[in-house]
Amino acid sequence: MRLNASIDVARFLLTSGFPFRGHDESEGSKYKGAFLELLNDIVEACAKETTKAITEDLDGDYFGILVDESKDVSHKEQMALILRYVNKRGMVIERFLGIVHNTIGASFKRKDSLRQHQEDKLEELLKFGEVHTGQGLNQERGLQRPSDTHWGSHFKTLDNFLILFSSIVNVLKDMKRDCPYHLDRFVAENLLSKIHEFEFVIMLHLMFKVLLLTNELNKVLQRKDQDIVNAMGLLDLSKKRLQMMREDEWDSMMDEVSLFCGKHGISIPKMNEGYYNGKSKRKRSNISYLHHFRVEVFYAIIDLALQELNNRFDVVTSDLLLGMTSLSPVDSFANFHKDRIMKLAEYYPSEFGNKELREHNFQLDDFIVYAQKCDSKFLNLKGIKDLAKVMIETKLDQTWSLVYLLVKLTLIIHVATASVERAFSSMKYIKNDLRNRMDEDLLNGCLVC
Incomplete structure (x- = not known):
């Protein structure tokens, strides 16, 4: 009776994604001995039966496997395996088979400070007529962590960073002045210095433009109902726009960067002078700032983006x-x-x-x-x-x-990684902040079920 009850409870917890041992799923938790061993055995048995059912449904037919990896909540790399096949009724089946921005975003107080500086800046712009009110206009923005599995998030992060630049600077200044801990003040000071460097600003604008030119392609490839003909058209468009940017848009980008630097009090180096890498101003290299930023940065990054598109879509x-x-x-x-x-x-x-x-x-x-x-x-x-x-x-x-x-x-051909992203989302429900010590076998068993 106890064994049957334990199995029933385990099945309920597995299908619901609930914890077995409160907030601590590690082997070193307070649950010891036979109970812990029995619980792990039940989870393992359920995972094996689930895998067996999938194998029987597959019935030796063709299948595809997609493999990807991402960090879990405890910053361990986890690998997800997605099996895709067509069953006897002609239905496509996907299964989860196995799991073999930080300084400002880390504090609610800093988030509130960023929001307040943003509101003050907007009020000032409204006062001088530089922006207008209306439904859907001037919505609140914030800094978000770019996701490893969601390509468009990097573009959105850079877009917000450009718009919120002055507010970010004010928050870092507040941190530098008011933080009680020396390390936090040091980090804030270091970040302030970095984001006021011309090299940071030009990289910020360059990466924003590169991601902007590929953003529509990224969004189409992320959709579940993918229109491949449209996606291939957008692929060609992205490559042509990147090539046009490489050939014709250096001067216009430099004008934008110069305007941004002037607005935020960032010094612009003389482009004909010798470039130095920041370690020592006395040791200048044989190349100029213009050569470094145009050839070693601008051309190099665009060429890398083009090469990556050609490699992924050969x-x-x-x-x-x-x-x-x-x-x-x-x-x-x-x-x-x-x-x-x-x-x-x-x-x-x-x-x-x-x-x-x-x-x-x-x-x-x-x-x-x-x-x-x-x-x-x-x-x-x-x-x-x-x-x-x-x-x-x-x-x-x-x-x-x-x-x-x-x-x-x-x-059974995997066109995109949407299935893997959903699997990683499930992993975050199973192994969350309160259960970040669960071992790999238990995590795998829970996710398979």
């Missing part, structure tokens, strides 16, 4: 994404493109040899005519997921087996 990736889009049934297969679909199939040589590719070519011709003109069930589908389910329901997966195979292979 020819193979582009072929895969465009082939996926060409299979989409949206608007009666409006994006259907036979050559792209055949190119997609060629990337699976184990499944599509010469004989299969030839047969697949014929099946595509028959399938698209049937789907567009002969069966109304294919008219209002919203995506490839719906296409797979309808093919199973109508048993057309057997008639055009190679078409369905490619649809299934397409569905």
Whole structure:
């Protein structure tokens, strides 16, 4: 009776994400001996049964695995494994399989101080007519930590930093003057010195512009209902805009930086003088400030961004994404493109040899005519997921087996890391600030369930 009750309670806690041992989930907590061992055994058994159920549902079919990592609440690197497959009913299934800004944002008092300086600045701007009131205008901004798994957060952080610069300076001055601890005063003084350097300001503006040019692409790739054709268009646009920025926008950016420096009392070095790295003003290098900022910073960062986009979206990736889009049934297969679909199939040589590719070519011709003109069930589908389910329901997966195979292979391709981000969000519920000492086995068992 006690064992059954313990299992029932453990199952309830696992499905609810509740703690087992209060706020302390570590091995060194007050719960000792047989009870602790039994509890860990129950969690492990539940995790194994959950994994077994997933394996049986998979039934030896094709699957994709996406791996990513992030820091948990105790700053340990955790790895998430996401399994993606299509079940026997044509439904896409995703499972969580395993888990093998700081100075100002750290204090409520400093946050309040930042908010007050922001309000005072806004009142001053309103008084002189530099900003206007109205619904949705001049909303309160704050500094947020950029997220490791949310690309757009870095752009938003830099945007807010530029707008709140004077308020941030005032808060740091208050810290430098009023903080009771010497270390806090030292940190504030050091940060004040850093953010008033010309090199910091030019980097702030440069990174803001680079992230601005890729922000729309980032937002599209983060969406669950991804429009790949639109995403590929935005990819090309981002690369062209970065190249245009590299070739034509140095002077305009320098004008913005100079205006910003003049507004906030930041000294601008003479660009024809020899650059020094900050260690000693007496030891100047053979290159000028202009060469350093334009070639070693401006060009180098833009080239790095372009190279990263080319690496992440190479020819193979582009072929895969465009082939996926060409299979989409949206608007009666409006994006259907036979050559792209055949190119997609060629990337699976184990499944599509010469004989299969030839047969697949014929099946595509028959399938698209049937789907567009002969069966109304294919008219209002919203995506490839719906296409797979309808093919199973109508048993057309057997008639055009190679078409369905490619649809299934397409569905298990991970286009973005949204699933992993949701998994990491779950991890923060399980291992939170009050339970940050739980061991890896218990964390893994809880998350699998």
